[in-house]
Amino acid sequence: MIIALSGGIGGAKLALGLSQVLPPGELLIVANTGDDFEHLGLSISPDIDTLTYALAGLDNTELGWGRRDETWSFMETLGAIGGETWFRLGDRDLALHVERTRRLCAGETLSAVTADVARRLGIAPRLLPMSDDPVRTRILSDGVWIDFQDWFVRQRCAPAFHGLEFAGAAEARPQPELLAALRAGPRAVVICPSNPFISIEPILAVPGLRAAIAACGAPVIAVSPIIAGQAVKGPTATMFAQSGTAPSAAAVAARYADILTHYVMEPGDDAAGIAARVSRAPILMRTLEDKISLARAVLAAIG
Amino acid sequence: MIIALSGGIGGAKLALGLSQVLPPGELLIVANTGDDFEHLGLSISPDIDTLTYALAGLDNTELGWGRRDETWSFMETLGAIGGETWFRLGDRDLALHVERTRRLCAGETLSAVTADVARRLGIAPRLLPMSDDPVRTRILSDGVWIDFQDWFVRQRCAPAFHGLEFAGAAEARPQPELLAALRAGPRAVVICPSNPFISIEPILAVPGLRAAIAACGAPVIAVSPIIAGQAVKGPTATMFAQSGTAPSAAAVAARYADILTHYVMEPGDDAAGIAARVSRAPILMRTLEDKISLARAVLAAIG
Structure with a gap:
């Protein structure tokens, strides 16, 4: 089993690539839920949704987010x-939000709803949240805590980033199938090219997950979300800069140093100081072919 | 003040007519909420919505229900x-359902949400529910109680009608403004051409409302929803037949006999046995002009 940890857009591209080159039974995709929030009375899980739409071929490629054929x-x-x-x-x-909210209120788990919707939309690999318990990323800006979507969408990342927390993470239980898959000895853990601060680290903050990854005995391979000091999309580079670190592929790798064994980064980017075994591949994924190529490069890197 | 009691489609047509001929401050439209239900986790108020769309000119005239320009x-x-x-x-x-549900969950009353949405959509007269407390019509069929929308929409009125109840009505409090308007001495109470069983009688079942109407000292005028033994729309005629009464304008009037002072019915229909003062007018409302004409006929009847 390959276990892929993913946030939204960038991570979902590699997850789609992996889904095209691996047998369905050999891929477990784990979504960050730190971005989840309640809005208009609805339970919204942006990264699960992005992964769902991407894996089902229903993503809106014009907008770069949301559903295809949207009104x-x-x-x-x-x-x-x-x-x-x-x-x-x-x-x-x-x-999706209305039906998910209805089912959660009726007592179903987020895992059950996510997996069932994925199945109905024809998604072959397993797709699960990192936890069925609520974890909520909050951004610290000038001494004030701001809910993540408020900061990210409503305020368009304008308030300076001085820190963050994953509220609820300390009490969250890892998704049971994910924990079982880590303990069963996976073939590899893939950290998709997502924002480390707000997409991957909420997953690693769920008690037991970081340790289970470190102890799983398999290669742990990350793909850099940074090319030439720039994030492909989103606030990754800004978050590095505002936390006092120059954004770079190496700076991302450093955040995973305790668990990382392999790293895939853009040809030409500086690998100095990266302790993991470095492979080079074009990490910008525009087409389906790009996604498949990068997925193959990841699998090749771990042998 | 004219107080108009209304269900959905038919009642809303006369309510719109009244809104065109009365100064906004002289019309209070009261919606049945016995049809309300919770569906997909949303609070849905079909008669309030039909009235809102009709009064705002947003009703879907092709479908005969719902919103104009719908997708x-x-x-x-x-x-x-x-x-x-x-x-x-x-x-x-x-x-409307999502926003209403959110506001109700935040503690607002159905009256407040209804009035605010009406104001935002440019509806001049006051539009209020009969009560802010839940009343739920249920249909008895072969000894089984069926929720109204289940019977009406999902089962398309197929299960035979053997009776009905307005669950919650005994504990419901009349909408305060409505009660105050009745006590202040209205110019008239208009019972719109709606189904008596499921649209008007739930309103009259709210404790104190039937008595307040009887005691208000003003004319109480109903418009028949039956023409030549047929309902213009919906299950009115079937409900009469299945409860052992031939459907007729007079049969409708008989259900309001204790409060009715005036009655408007189709020219040619039999008025025998109607105790109220009968006026004749074409009651089928196809065009806005029809609605205005009937509204004028109602006002003329009460002088």
Whole structure:
């Protein structure tokens, strides 16, 4: 079993690549849920949703987020009756949030809902949240804690990043299948090219997961989300800079130093100081072929 | 003040007519909430919504229900992920349910949400529910109680109608503004051409409302929802027949006999046995002009 840890957009690209080159039974994709939040009374899991849409071929490639063939009648009407419109929910996307919320309220786990929706949308590999317990990333800015989506979407990352916490993480239990897969001796753990601060580290903050990865005996391979000091997408580079570290592929690797055995980074980027075994591959994934190529490079790196 | 009691489609047509001929401050429209239900985790108020859309000019005249310019992406997607699709919620319509549910959960009353949405959509007269407390109509069929929307929409009125109850009505408090308006001496109470069993009688079942109407000292005028023994729309005629009464304008009037002073019915229909003062007017409302004409006929009847 290959266990892939992923955040949203970037991670989902590699997860899709892996899903194309591995037999379905040999891939377990684990989604960050630190970005999850409750909005308009709905339980929204942005990284699970991004992975779901990407793996089902339903992602909106024009927007770069959300669902393909999306319409916006709900949002337009919500604005007209005075509702909050800063987090844009498409009409199709909304179906997932409403149905998930209904099922969670009826007592189902996030894992059960996620896996069932994935199955119904024809996703072959297993897709699970890191935990069925709520973990909520919050950003510290000038002494004030800001809920992650408020900072990320509503305020467009404008408040300076001075720190973060994963509220609830200390009490969260690792998703049981994930823990079992780590203990059963996986073929490898793949850390997808996601933001370390807000996509991968919430997963590693779930008690027992970081230790179980370190102890699993398999290669732990990360793919850099940084090319030439720039993040492909999102606030990764800014978060490094505002926390006093120059953004680089090596700076990402350093955050995983205790568990990392292998690292895939862009040809030409500086590997100085990286303790893991470094492989080089183009990490920008524009096409499906790019995603498959990078997935193959990851598998080749671990042999 | 004219107080108009209304269910959905038929009642909303006369309510719209009244709104066109009365100054906004002189019309209070009271919606049945016995049809309300919780579905997909959302609080849905079909008669409030129908009135809201009709009064705002946003009703879907092609479908005969729901919102104008509607799209169906949500419903289509909900079906694809295994959600329940028997109650069709359009993308625009959904915005009202999601926002109402959020506001009710935050502690607002149904009255406050209804009035605020009406104001935002430019509805001039006051629109209020009969009560802020839940009342739920249930249909008795072959000894089994069926939730109203289950019977009405999912089962398309197929189970025979043997009786009904308004669960929660005994504990429901009348909407305070409505009660105050009745006590202040209204100019008239208008019972719109809605189904007596499931649209008007739930309103009259709220403790104190029937007595307050009887005691208000003003004309109480109903408009027949029956023409030549047929209901314009919905199960009114069937419910009469299955409860052992031939459907007729007079049969409707008989159900309001204790409060009715005036009655408007189709020219040619039999008025025998009606104790109230009868006026004749075409009661089928196809166009806005029809609605205005009937509203004028109602006002003329009470002088």
